Amino acid sequence: MKKLAALALCATMCFAGAMSVSAEDVVKIGVFEPASGDNGAGGKQETLGIQYANSVAPTVEIDGTEYTVQLEIVDNESSAEKAPSAAADLVSRGVSVVLGTYGSGAAIAASDTFGQAGVPAIGVTCTNPQVTEGNTHYFRICFLDPFQGTVLANFASEKFEAKKAYVLTKLGDDYSAGLGHYFTEAFEGLGGEVVSDTFPEGNADFTSYITTAVNEGVDVIFAPTSTEAAQLIIDTAASQGVTVPLLAGDTWDSNVILNAAEGKDVQIYVTTFYQEGGNEEFDTGIKEWINADSTNLANNGGDDTVAAVTAMGYDAYFTALEALKNAGSTDPAAVNEALWETTYTGVTGEIAFESENGDAMRDTAYVKQANTETGAWDFVAEQGVN
Numbered sequence: 001m002k003k004l005a006a007l008a009l010c011a012t013m014c015f016a017g018a019m020s021v022s023a024e025d026v027v028k029i030g031v032f033e034p035a036s037g038d039n040g041a042g043g044k045q046e047t048l049g050i051q052y053a054n055s056v057a058p059t060v061e062i063d064g065t066e067y068t069v070q071l072e073i074v075d076n077e078s079s080a081e082k083a084p085s086a087a088a089d090l091v092s093r094g095v096s097v098v099l100g101t102y103g104s105g106a107a108i109a110a111s112d113t114f115g116q117a118g119v120p121a122i123g124v125t126c127t128n129p130q131v132t133e134g135n136t137h138y139f140r141i142c143f144l145d146p147f148q149g150t151v152l153a154n155f156a157s158e159k160f161e162a163k164k165a166y167v168l169t170k171l172g173d174d175y176s177a178g179l180g181h182y183f184t185e186a187f188e189g190l191g192g193e194v195v196s197d198t199f200p201e202g203n204a205d206f207t208s209y210i211t212t213a214v215n216e217g218v219d220v221i222f223a224p225t226s227t228e229a230a231q232l233i234i235d236t237a238a239s240q241g242v243t244v245p246l247l248a249g250d251t252w253d254s255n256v257i258l259n260a261a262e263g264k265d266v267q268i269y270v271t272t273f274y275q276e277g278g279n280e281e282f283d284t285g286i287k288e289w290i291n292a293d294s295t296n297l298a299n300n301g302g303d304d305t306v307a308a309v310t311a312m313g314y315d316a317y318f319t320a321l322e323a324l325k326n327a328g329s330t331d332p333a334a335v336n337e338a339l340w341e342t343t344y345t346g347v348t349g350e351i352a353f354e355s356e357n358g359d360a361m362r363d364t365a366y367v368k369q370a371n372t373e374t375g376a377w378d379f380v381a382e383q384g385v386n
Helices: 002-010 040-056 083-092 104-117 145-160 174-189 207-216 227-239 255-261 280-291 294-299 308-327 332-339
Strands: 026-033 059-062 065-075 097-099 121-123 138-140 164-170 193-199 220-222 246-248 268-272 343-346 349-352 365-371 376-383
Touching: 026 040, 026 083, 026 104, 026 308, 040 065, 040 227, 040 280, 040 294, 040 308, 059 308, 065 083, 083 104, 097 308, 097 332, 104 121, 104 138, 104 174, 121 308, 145 174, 145 220, 145 246, 145 268, 145 365, 145 376, 164 174, 164 207, 174 193, 193 207, 207 227, 227 246, 227 255, 255 268, 255 365, 280 294, 280 308, 308 332, 308 343
Parallel strands: 026 065, 026 097, 097 121, 121 138, 164 193, 164 220, 220 246, 246 268
Antiparallel strands: 059 065, 268 365, 343 349, 365 376
């Protein structure tokens, strides 16, 4: 009965916003995610995790009072330029805490807006260190790029005995440039050689970039990009008969990538936060929820593959509820203070924040490979940093 009630509740919600409720005993959680632009596909999947969590737990008890949790959802358009205005919109709606965003650039750009308003934010999968550096209001539940970049460099060296890597990043993208930098630093530290290249906003032809990688005789290609660019890179690599592995970070952990790779002779490996099958109850529940609503199914890319960012969005929502309970108040300042001591055991693991920057204390990443025959992810390894 609980599951049916949850499905009935979420059927009234769409990606553009949340249901209307009485102003009495309502706590608002902001959802600061992209629904459009380069990161729109990932942002929608991250938001689905938050919405599903809200359907499972639509209320929270704060200091003895039961509050209805109302999601306030905005589209930051995957844009660092538009992120501050989207953040200001959430602030004006009176949110107690914000979740997001998918894409570090938008998180960094919006940080001051949240900070000046005194509203805490919980980053879900924004991995660039700058998101939390130098402030006390932005937290996050994911691992960071220095860790992820090192894991990928170690994996390339150990799995493929790679000595030379081609690193392709997007100009002006904090996530892409940051992860590319940390991979390069770690790979060169292992004695490897790196050939670096960048592509501009709006680039739709990756032929010259892949040709350069092939001509350089690299052992792996590392491309920490959006899913939109990734599809083009995969198509180009397949058409050129590239045999070396394509490596990427968490942004490539998407059924968008699986669909692009299906039937192609390419090797794709990614690092990510969650492997489908890690929590059977969660996987079963969210698959049923996604399949029960055509909008949810469309926002998940047309099938019920569980993306790691969706699991992370789910855990971020419950982490926010724990902070609200610990604060004993809906006041953003009290929630901000409570977050430092908030812990939560989620489907993606233990969540706690270190005392310096509010970063999650995570020391494990999942490595998985795109199965081009089945259209699914195959688990490869659970990997940390030595």
